[in-house]
Amino acid sequence: MRPAALRAEPVEPLTLKGKANPVPAYRLVGLADGVPARAARAGSTHVGREEELARLHREPLDPELARVTAQTLVVAGERDPLCPPRAAEIVAGAIPGARVEVPDC
Secondary structure: HHHHHHHEEEEEEEEOOOOOOOEEEEEEEEEEOOEEEEOOOOOOOOOOOOHHHHHHOOOOOOOHHHHHHOOOOOOOOOOOOOOOHHHHHHHHHHHOOOOEEEEOO
8 A cells, every 4th residue: 555545643653572672653544535435345355365354254353352342443555465355344243333344456
């Protein structure tokens, strides 16, 4: 994804184990103005990862996801080999009120 496709704002740097200095952190605010977005298709496929996607349906996701109360946006890349749009939809489905965006980039 192009860095200019997202709007983010800095938040308090993170102190991470194994890092000598705080690590910059950002909160995703949304898509940049003029960046086209589209909702992920419910039937989008991911070639070669059918078993992993089926497991997402069979096995419960982390029960803590259902307790998330913050507005949640799950961003997925159309060609993301690790978390395709369909997997992002499943994850977002476990978070109350979450939505999925697949930017056209």
